[in-house]
Amino acid sequence: xxxxxxxxxxxxxxxxxxxxxxxxxxxxxxxxLILPQKSSRPVREFLAIYKDIFPLERIKxxxxxxxxxxxIIVDTNQIQxxxxxxxxxxxxxxxxxxxxxxxxxxxxxxxxxxxxxVGATSTLIVEKxxxxxxxxxxxxxxxxxxxxxxxxxSLRYPxxxxxxxxAVAYLLEAGANLGVINTFLDRPLNPQQQRLYNELVxxxxxxxxxxxxxxxxxxxxxxxxxxxxxxCEKLGDLFNPDVVLAVVSCNKQVDVIARSRVDWVRVNExxxxxxxxxxxxxxxxxxxNASRELVLEKLSELLQSHIQPPxxxxxxxxxxxxxxxxxxxxxxxxxxxxxxGHSGMPVMEEDRLVGIISRRDIDKAIHHxxxxxxxxxxxxxxxxxxxxxxxxxxxxxxxxxHDIGRLPVLEKGAxxxxxxxxxxxxxxxxxxxxxxxxxxGEIKCPTTINVEQILRKSLDAQLISIFQQIGNIxxxxxxxxxxxGGFVRDLLIGHPxxxxxxxxxxxxxxxxxxxxxxxxxxxxxxxxxxxxVLWLPGGFKLDLATARSEFYAYPAALPSIESARLKEDLYxxxxxxxxxxxxxxxxxxxxxxDLFCGFQDxxxxxxxxxxxxxxxxxxxxxxxxxxFAATYGWKIEGETKNLLLRALEDRRLEEVSxxxxxxxxxxxxxxxxPVTAFRLLQETGAGQQIVPGGKWxxxxxxxxxxxxxxxxxxxxxxxIHPWRVYLSLILRDSPLEHREKTSQQFGLHRLDRVxxxxxxEARLEFPYRIDDLFSPGxxxxxxxxKSVDTVIAYAVLSAQQEVLAQASTYLxxxxxxxxAISGQDLLDLGLAEGPAIGKILEEIQ
Numbered sequence: 020x021x022x023x024x025x026x027x028x029x030x031x032x033x034x035x036x037x038x039x040x041x042x043x044x045x046x047x048x049x050x051x052l053i054l055p056q057k058s059s060r061p062v063r064e065f066l067a068i069y070k071d072i073f074p075l076e077r078i079k080x081x082x083x084x085x086x087x088x089x090x091i092i093v094d095t096n097q098i099q100x101x102x103x104x105x106x107x108x109x110x111x112x113x114x115x116x117x118x119x120x121x122x123x124x125x126x127x128x129x130x131x132x133x134x135x136x137v138g139a140t141s142t143l144i145v146e147k148x149x150x151x152x153x154x155x156x157x158x159x160x161x162x163x164x165x166x167x168x169x170x171x172x173s174l175r176y177p178x179x180x181x182x183x184x185x186a187v188a189y190l191l192e193a194g195a196n197l198g199v200i201n202t203f204l205d206r207p208l209n210p211q212q213q214r215l216y217n218e219l220v221x222x223x224x225x226x227x228x229x230x231x232x233x234x235x236x237x238x239x240x241x242x243x244x245x246x247x248x249x250x251c252e253k254l255g256d257l258f259n260p261d262v263v264l265a266v267v268s269c270n271k272q273v274d275v276i277a278r279s280r281v282d283w284v285r286v287n288e289x290x291x292x293x294x295x296x297x298x299x300x301x302x303x304x305x306x307x308n309a310s311r312e313l314v315l316e317k318l319s320e321l322l323q324s325h326i327q328p329p330x331x332x333x334x335x336x337x338x339x340x341x342x343x344x345x346x347x348x349x350x351x352x353x354x355x356x357x358x359x360g361h362s363g364m365p366v367m368e369e370d371r372l373v374g375i376i377s378r379r380d381i382d383k384a385i386h387h388x389x390x391x392x393x394x395x396x397x398x399x400x401x402x403x404x405x406x407x408x409x410x411x412x413x414x415x416x417x418x419x420x421h422d423i424g425r426l427p428v429l430e431k432g433a434x435x436x437x438x439x440x441x442x443x444x445x446x447x448x449x450x451x452x453x454x455x456x457x458x459x460g461e462i463k464c465p466t467t468i469n470v471e472q473i474l475r476k477s478l479d480a481q482l483i484s485i486f487q488q489i490g491n492i493x494x495x496x497x498x499x500x501x502x503x504g505g506f507v508r509d510l511l512i513g514h515p516x517x518x519x520x521x522x523x524x525x526x527x528x529x530x531x532x533x534x535x536x537x538x539x540x541x542x543x544x545x546x547x548x549x550x551x552v553l554w555l556p557g558g559f560k561l562d563l564a565t566a567r568s569e570f571y572a573y574p575a576a577l578p579s580i581e582s583a584r585l586k587e588d589l590y591x592x593x594x595x596x597x598x599x600x601x602x603x604x605x606x607x608x609x610x611x612x613d614l615f616c617g618f619q620d621x622x623x624x625x626x627x628x629x630x631x632x633x634x635x636x637x638x639x640x641x642x643x644x645x646x647f648a649a650t651y652g653w654k655i656e657g658e659t660k661n662l663l664l665r666a667l668e669d670r671r672l673e674e675v676s677x678x679x680x681x682x683x684x685x686x687x688x689x690x691x692x693p694v695t696a697f698r699l700l701q702e703t704g705a706g707q708q709i710v711p712g713g714k715w716x717x718x719x720x721x722x723x724x725x726x727x728x729x730x731x732x733x734x735x736x737x738x739i740h741p742w743r744v745y746l747s748l749i750l751r752d753s754p755l756e757h758r759e760k761t762s763q764q765f766g767l768h769r770l771d772r773v774x775x776x777x778x779x780e781a782r783l784e785f786p787y788r789i790d791d792l793f794s795p796g797x798x799x800x801x802x803x804x805k806s807v808d809t810v811i812a813y814a815v816l817s818a819q820q821e822v823l824a825q826a827s828t829y830l831x832x833x834x835x836x837x838x839a840i841s842g843q844d845l846l847d848l849g850l851a852e853g854p855a856i857g858k859i860l861e862e863i864q
C-alpha cells in the first residue's frame with residue numbers, strides 16, 4: 020500500500036497558512052499539499068485565479084492514497100483546527116509542525132518542531148528555503164510575502180519582528196509582486212475614514228470610457244481626513260473598477276485621489292494636467308480655491324484624452340485554437356492534452372462550439388475506465404465565452420466569478436481564439452505595451468524591449484538591410500519573422516556568432532522561395548521538418564524554420580513536430596538564454612521578445628531549463644549545459660542542476676543514439692578550451708554514458724589539458740583536428756573491438772577510423788625511447804605517411820616531456836622541409852622504375 024506524507028493547515032485558511040503550505044512543499048517535494056475544506060474569501064478569490072500554478076489537492080483526493088506516514092502541519096499546532104484531516108489521521112502518525120503560535124496541543128511539546136515567535140509562519144518557511152538554497156519563482160515569492168503582510172498588518176502589528184522584515188526584503192528581491200499583494204490585503208478604516216468612505220460609496224457613479232470602467236465619487240468634509248489614498252483603495256476594493264477617482268472638498272480645498280488598476284491608464288499623467296503627480300497607478304493633487312463641480316467637469320474632459328483602449332481578448336487570445344471533436348474518445352482527448360500541454364480544450368461539432376472539457380474531467384473518466392466514451396458525454400455544456408473586444412477587466416471578472424481557467428473567443432458564432440489563465444497572468448505581470456530600455460539590473464521579465472541599436476552596432480550594415488528586407492517581404496505575405504536561438508544570445512553578450520537562425524510564423528518554405536528570388540540568392544528546403552537554408556550575396560547563410568511545437572512520444576525520442584506560434588516554438592528550446600527572439604517585423608523591428616526571463620539569466624550568467632521534464636525529453640541538453648557553463652563561464656541554476664544530476668543518475672543519456680551523443684561531444688571538442696567541460700563530464704559520470712568503455716579518469720583530464728595547450732602552441736601547423744586527438748585519448752586503452760564499434764556508432768569517416776588505428780599501432784610499433792638521441796629521420800621513416808593528428812596523439816599519450824619536444828621539432832621540420840627532387844627526376848637520370856625509387860626518396864628526406 021502506498022505510504023504518503025501530506026502538508027496541511029487550519030480550516031478557514033488564510034494567506035499565511037496557504038503560503039506556508041506552498042513553501043513547505045518545496046522543502047518536502049514528495050509530500051502532497053491538501054487544502055482544508057474551508058478557506059477565507061480572499062484565499063478563495065486568489066485560488067480562483069492562481070490555483071493552476073500550485074500543486075494543491077482536496078481532501079477527497081486522499082481517499083485511495085493508502086497509509087499516511089507523515090503529517091506536516093503549518094500555521095497551527097492544534098489538531099482540532101485541521102478539520103476533516105485531523106479526524107482521519109492515524110494515532111501513530113509522525114507529525115512535524117511549522118508555526119509561529121505557542122504550542123498548545125498536549126503531547127506535541129518536546130518534538131523537533133519549528134515553532135518560533137515571529138510575525139508569520141511564512142517567515143519561518145522563507146528562512147528554511149534560504150538555508151537549503153531553494154529558489155522561488157515570482158508567484159511563490161508573491162504568495163509568501165502576502166502571507167507575511169497579512170499576519171503582520173503589512174509589518175505594522177506589534178508582533179512583527181526584524182526577521183519578518185528581512186524575509187519580505189528577500190521575497191521582493193525574488194520577484195514578489197506588490198500589485199498582486201495589494202489586491203488581496205485588507206486593512207481596517209478609522210472612524211473618520213469610515214464616515215468619509217460611506218459618503219463616497221453613496222455618491223459613487225460608474226462611467227465607461229473607451230472600454231474602461233471609471234468610478235467617480237465625491238464627498239465633503241468639515242475637517243481634513245488623513246489617509247485619503249487608503250480610503251480610495253477601499254472604494255476600489257468594493258466596486259472593483261479599472262480606475263477610481265475620489266474628489267473630496269474641505270473648506271476651500273479640493274483633493275483628488277486617483278488609483279488605476281490597469282496599465283493603459285496612467286493616473287499620474289492625468290493629474291499632471293491639474294498640477295498634481297504621482298505614479299502610473301497612484302496619483303493625487305490638491306487644488307486650492309476651487310469647487311468640486313468645476314474639478315469634476317475638468318476631470319470628465321481629461322479622461323477622454325488620457326484613456327487609451329484597454330487590452331482585449333483580441334490581444335490576449337491564442338489562435339488557431341486546438342480543439343476536440345465531440346465524437347473523439349476520452350482516451351484520444353487525454354493524448355492530445357498531453358501532447359499540447361493544455362489543461363483543457365474546446366469541443367466542436369462541425370464548426371460550432373458545444374462544450375469544454377478539462378484535464379481534471381478526463382483524468383476522472385479514465386480513472387473510472389471510461390476512456391472509450393465520447394468526449395461529449397463528460398464535457399461541460401454551459402460554456403462561458405467572450406467576444407474579441409472583451410476588455411481584460413471583464414475577462415478577469417468572469418474567471419473569478421465562475422472559477423474557470425479558459426474562455427473561448429467567439430466572433431459571429433465562430434471560434435476564433437481562446438484566452439487562458441496563463442494569458443491573463445502574463446499580461447497582469449508583464450504590463451501592457453511595456454516600453455523599456457536595457458538597463459542592467461532593472462529589467463523585469465517576461466517583457467519586450469527594443470535592441471535595434473545593439474543590432475546596428477554589432478552587425479554589418481548589409482546584414483541589417485537584409486533583415487529589414489526579409490521583414491518587409493514576410494509582412495506582405497502575411498507572415499512574421501524572428502531572429503532566434505544562439506544568435507540572439509550571443510548578440511546580447513557581444514559574442515561572435517555567424518549561425519543565423521530565423522523562425523517564421525507562417526511557412527518558412529514559401530518564404531525562402533520568395534526571398535531567394537527577391538534578394539538574388541539560392542535556397543534548399545527540407546519539407547519533413549519545414550525548414551530551409553538560404554544563401555545570399557555577400558556570403559550570408561540563413562537557416563529558416565517554420566515556428567513549431569514538439570512532442571516527445573517517449574523519453575529521449577526524436578520529436579514529432581507541427582506548426583505553432585512563436586511562443587510555443589520558444590518553449591520547446593533547451594534553456595531560457597536560448598529562448599529569446601528578435602522581431603524583424605517592420606513595425607517592431609529590433610524588439611526582443613523574452614517570455615521566459617532569458618535576458619535576466621543572461622545578465623546573471625545562469626543556465627536554466629524551461630520546464631522540469633526538459634532533460635527527460637532530450638537528455639543531450641545535459642551535455643549542452645556543461646558546454647555552455649565551460650564556454651561562457653556560467654553557472655547551472657540550482658533546480659536545473661538537481662534535475663540534470665537526476666537525469667544522469669537515471670542514465671538518461673544511454674537512451675539517446677550514440678551518433679547524437681557524439682555530435683554533442685564533438686561540439687565540446689571544437690570549443691576554444693574544452694577541458695573544463697570535459698572535467699564536468701568526468702566528475703558527473705556523464706562522459707561514461709556518452710562513450711561507454713572509454714577511460715574517464717583524472718589522467719584523461721591531465722592528458723586533455725596537455726594536448727589542448729600543445730595544439731594551441733602548434734597552431735601554425737596545417738591539418739590539425741583537435742577532436743580526433745581528444746577522442747583518441749578517451750579511447751586510449753579500449754580494446755580493438757570496442758574502438759571499432761564506437762567508430763561505427765559515431766558514424767566516423769574512413770580517415771578518422773584510420774587515424775585511431777594509426778595511434779594504436781604507433782604505440783606498439785614505435786616505442787618511446789628517451790635514451791636515444793633525437794633522430795628526425797627515424798621519426799619521419801615511421802610517421803611520414805601518417806597525419807599530424809597521429810603524431811600529436813602519440814606524443815601526448817607518452818606522457819613524457821622529451822617525447823613531446825621531439826614530436827614538436829619533427830612536425831615543424833616536416834612542414835618546413837619539402838623534397839626538391841621527385842620520382843620523375845630519378846627516372847630521368849636513368850634509374851629503373853620500381854620500389855627502389857620510393858626507398859631512395861625516403862632516405863633523401
